[in-house]
Amino acid sequence: MPASIAASRFRLSVFAFALISILLTGLTLTVQSADKSETKPKVDYSAEMPRILPLTPEEAVESFKIHPDFEIQLVAAEPLVRDPVAMCFDARGRAYVVEMPEYNDANKEGYSSVKLLEDTDGDGRFDKSYPFLSDMTLPTAVFSYKGGVFVGAPPYVYYCEDTDGDRIADVREVVMTGFGRDKGDEGMINSFRWGLDNKIHFSTGIDGGNVTLAADENKKTYNTKGRGVILDPETRTIELTTGGGQHGMSLGNWNREFVCANSIPMQVLMYDDRYIARNPYLAPPAAPVSIAPGGKFTKLLRISQVEPWRVLRSRIRAASERGDYEKGQPSGFFTAATGITVYRGGAWPAEYQGNLFVGEPANNLVYRAAPQPDGLSLVAPRADQDAEFLASTDVWFRPVQFENGPEGALYVLDMYRELIEGAPFIPEEVIKHLDPVGGQDKGRIYRIVPKGFQQPQQADLTKLSLQELVELLESDNGWTRDTAQRLLYERQDTSIAANLKQLATGSSKPITRATALWSLEALKSLDESTLLKGLQDESFQVRKQSLKIAEQSAGAKAIQQQMIALAKDPSLEVQYQAAFSLGAFESLARNAALADLLERHAANQWMRMAVQSSLDQGAGDVFEILLANPKSLDDKRIEPFLIDLAVQIGAQKNEESVSSLLVSIAVLPESHQKLAEILFRNLLSRASNETKQVVAKSNSDQIAKLLKGMMQTAISQATNGKAVVKTRVAAIPTLSIGSFDETQPVFEELLSVQQPLPVRQKAITALGLINDNRVAELLIEAWPGLSPQLRMSAVETLFSRKPWLVSLLEAVKAGDINPGDIGPDRVQLLKTNQDKTVKKMAESLFDNERLTGRSDVIKEYQSSLKLKGSAANGKLVFKKSCSACHRLENVGIQLGADLKAIKDRGTEAVLLNILDPNREVKPQYVTYLLVTTQGRTITGLIKEENANSITIARADGTSDTVLRIDIDELISSRLSFMPEGMEKQINKQEMADLLAYLNSIK
Known part of the structure; x- marks a missing residue:
């Protein structure tokens, strides 16, 4: 199953406390008891668990409300197809369908497949199925x-082909390898999409992976964690770009990218981080932006019944942990957002073009939104007010992915x-009344x-x-x-260039003109005159696409101009693209x-x-232009940008830019001395040796x-x-750039101990930026007066x-x-620790109990399940023990996973996750050690990652x-960020109390 479906599974597994929730997908929850007599008696709930039987395909059609x-x-x-999770159409109108019957089967693998479906009589329904690829393991796209x-x-990622016409692949070639394979069958590569740029774009989900290309003799490795991949299918080369989401990625007509994940139904990616990678000193905001106004709290209009097992599970939990019936609703909100897709077909009325569709398989429905411009971003409100666009009364209906078809259908x-x-x-006691793989021999595809509608x-x-x-292309x-453009790219025949140029300049349709321009670029047949016309096109969307294309031709003076x-285009979107594209020269x-762009859009x-x-390149010039403009000096909105440039110039090894910056600061009027101090401090904050020199x-006084x-001033404040x-707290970071001889006292x-907690906290953090061995002496000397929270910060330092x-x-x-x-x-x-000295000292100083052998602790804590909490x-x-990384009812810090959904976990599973977090660690919750080029080591969880x-x-x-240029090493510990040994902090009664509290959260 694609990651999207497992999104529901992820929600059910969301629990942990203390430092981070590590959800053990595929975890065996049978926990051994020290004594069988201690095991809670199991009640037979068979009378309350009537099986809901599947419907026939014909009956299922009648179950829909659309x-x-x-x-x-x-x-x-079925039997033509089973468990479909992805599909595509070839140029002949045949469908390749990825099947994943392995989902929820913990005992077997390698029996998934790709089917080739054909409609031989032209009625729009498939009537032939062929086993194009068999014996696959967890195919996803x-x-x-x-x-x-x-x-x-x-x-x-394979390339597979049938060369002898029997509709069964006889070529199975590895194109690249190294993508993460989640043991919970979720968060893996997905959604292969054709882009305007004649490339295949896809998402790496949450598992990423260290990827190599099979044809690359040098075996260059690409770290795809949190990234998207752009594959040139002709050259078999790849580039990494902005990523996000879990399962589901879609490109709009103009190549705008959308993703979804779990309880986040719709996000737009705000930039392509191939642009970001050009300036290694830029740390950008996160690219995915939620565009559904209600986000994960969007109310869903489910029409299917709540399955008896859900009701029973809620009651069991309520009786054992709360003593009263749980009044909350177990469904009706996003828990498994999957397969986000932009409708781009031609069969529907024009107003539906660009609508977004998201599957919610846990709620048996399809949600629709209609995106609208919102500055440079979008907002995508619900499009259907009184009922979902598509919903079913059949609880077996699991919409996991969508595809735009040859006839314009979805x-x-x-x-x-x-x-x-x-x-x-x-x-x-609930699962024994269900069939975990029920339906693995079934599957449906609808349009x-x-x-x-009349079938063409x-x-x-x-x-x-x-x-x-x-x-x-019209x-x-x-x-x-897309298909016509792809076939033109496949054929690589430049004899058609004149026809494409005529279309690029003469078509009445903006999308056609843009597609023709990209096709010319791909055929290396785009001349300067045609490109200039694109850059001056009446459609702002065509001008945007032309800017992207022009980056490859930016050496020409006319193109540059x-x-x-x-950069002064009437369209804000064109200006935004220009801000990126001008980096090409x-x-x-x-x-x-x-500089002008920045001044006009400083906020x-x-x-x-x-x-x-x-x-x-050019940061010094822009800095000088901005500081020379009195209006910029008085515009507080520009100050953050000036600070960023000062940090960059200080870190770069460009003596000319540093000298220019110093001159610009030195001549600032007395009224702007505070700004001068701020910029100078930031210039030194990450200063290179060249900058320091x-x-x-x-010689400036x-x-x-x-x-x-x-x-x-810093010392005084x-x-x-x-x-x-x-x-006081704001002044402390400045102390880290001074002489430690001066700042140590x-x-x-x-x-x-007389100082406020925030002051002491910031002082400990600032000390971490000072490369002086006396820092350790200072912290150790202060240790007796540090609170537990401050000691944790001191340990980090x-x-x-x-x-x-x-x-x-x-x-x-x-x-x-x-x-x-x-x-x-x-x-x-x-x-x-990789350092033998540190490792040896640690082994001799700390209890040699092997924390990873957790069976005895798990047995001991079984009794907490019987205590009333x-x-x-x-x-x-x-x-006391969880709020450092989790937030509930306005208490704590939201560093780890959202615990609001833990009601969907059984208490035995929760207990096991707490006591043995390293049994199986999900990739997003692994502890990493990052060593900087300055010798600092930072230990923690990767929360965001980009180019x-x-x-x-x-x-x-x-x-x-940390900028990548400042990273010397990044090492995965393979350990959960949630610590082992929590039993040393929480006794059995406290564990029962904690479980009761977590189950009481609405």
Whole structure:
């Protein structure tokens, strides 16, 4: 099953506390008891668990309620197809369908497949099925190319082809390998989509992987975690781009990308991080932006009954943990958003073009939204107010993916399963009345068409001439345009260039003109005159696409001039694209255009990011232009951008830019001295050796005065006990760039027990930025006066550099620090440290109990399941032991997974997850060790990742964003971020209380 379906499974598995929830997909929940007599008696609920039987395909059609303007038609069902999770059409109108019957089968694998379906009589319904590929393991995606198909089946992407005409593949070639394969069958590569740029785009889900191309002799590795992949099907090369979502990615007509995940039904990706990668000093905001106004709280209008097993499970939980019946609804909201798809067909009324469709298999329905512009982003409100676009009364209906078809219809892939949740997460007394693999021999594919739809005759596009293919670019049907464009790319025949140029400049349809331009570019037949016309096209969308194409031709003066002109285009979207595309070349005129863009859109974070993405070169010029403009100096919205540029210039090894910046700062008027101090401080915050040398050699009295005044102000503000705490905290980071000889006494004062907690916390964090061995001495000396929370932060700081870590261990050895102050997770990391000295010291200092052997602890804590828990007391346990990384009822920090959905877990499963978090660690919850080029070590969870930076969330609730150019090593510990050994903090009664509290949350 695709990750999307398992999204529901993920929701059911969301639980953990303390540091992070590690959800053990596929986990065996049978927990051994120390004594069988201690096992809770099992009640026979068979009378309350009537099986809901599957419907026949014909009966299932009658179970649907659909938008009144449409009808749903069955086009394939068992035995032609089973468990469909992805599909594509080839140029002949045949469908390749990925089947995944392995879902929820813990005992077998390797019997999934790809079927080839044909409609031999032209009535729009498939009547022939062939086993194109057999013996597959967990295939997830498919796309047609050059008579064969690319197939995603982690860890591989294959190219498969039938060369002898028997409709069974005799070529199965590995194109790339290394994609993550989740043991819970979720979050894997998915959604192969054809883009305007003549490439195949796809999502890597949540599992990513370290990928290599089979044809690459150098075996270059691509880290695809959190990324999207763009495959050139002709050259078999790839690029990484922005990623996101879990299962489901779709491209709109103009290549705008949408994803979905679990309880997040719709997100748009705000940028292509290939642009971000050009400037390694830029740390951008996260690209996925939720566009559904209600988000995960969107109310769904389900019409199917709530399955008896759900009702029973809720009652069992209520009786055992709360003593009263759970009044909350077990369904009716997004828990398994999957298969997001933009409708691009030509058969529906025009107003439906661009609508978004998302499957919700746990609620047996399909949701529709109608996106609208919202600045540079979108908002996608519900399109159907009183009923879902499509819903079924059949609880076996599991819509997991969609496809735009050759005739303009929208196809719905129905996995058709009795149980879409992961079987291991259903209580034993309930699951025995269900069939976890029920439906693995079934599956349906439907299409949605307007009422009165007449099936057109399907042409075989492979038999068309080049000219006929060019003419098809005028089609209103997205599938037809895509396929014609793809076939032109496959043939690589430049003789058709004149026809394409005529279409690019003369078609009445903007999408046709843009498609023709991209086709010319792919055939290397786009001349300057045609491109210039595209850059001046009456449609802003065509101008946007032309800017992207022009990046490859930016050496031409006329092209540069027109690209610069578009920085003042009437369309905000064109200006945004220009901010990215102007990074393709450098000139003073370009720098002036970028500065102007920034001044006009200083409040827009996306525009600021786009401008900086183009300033790997030219940052100094833009900085100088902005500081020379009095209006910019007085515009507080520009200050964040100036700060970012100052940091970049300081980190870059460009002495000329640093000198220019110093001059610009030095001549600022007295009224802007505060801004001068801020910019100078940020210039030094990540300064390269070259920058430090330029500053040291500076003969400017103003700069010397700035530095001295800045430190004096920081010390004065940080130590002023009468000042507002927020002001004191804001001043502390400046202390980290001064001489430690000067600031050490200040830090000693800031760490004293008389200081407010935020001041002490910030002082510990700032000390981590100072490369001086006396920092460790200072923290160890302050240790007796540190609270548990501050000790956690101090441990994080001391872990960040090897000499400090050794000092920490020596302090434990000397008895100055209690071994219990070092959390079990950190002890485990110490014992697996790559440095032999550290590893040896840790093994000798800490209890040698092997935490990963958890069976005895699990047996011991079985008795907590029989104790009556107090939800009120459990809330206190949560606050003490879980709130560092989880937030419930306005208590704690939301670092880990959302715990609001834990009602869907059985208490035995929850207990096992708590006590043995490392049994199976999901990739998004693995602890990483990041070592910077400056020698710092940061330990934590990867929260965000893009082309340029990684954000590490640490155990003390803080986080660090590190640019990739500053990363020396990134090492996976393979350990859960949730620590083992929680039994040392929570006794059996407290465990019962905690479980009661978590089950009481509505």
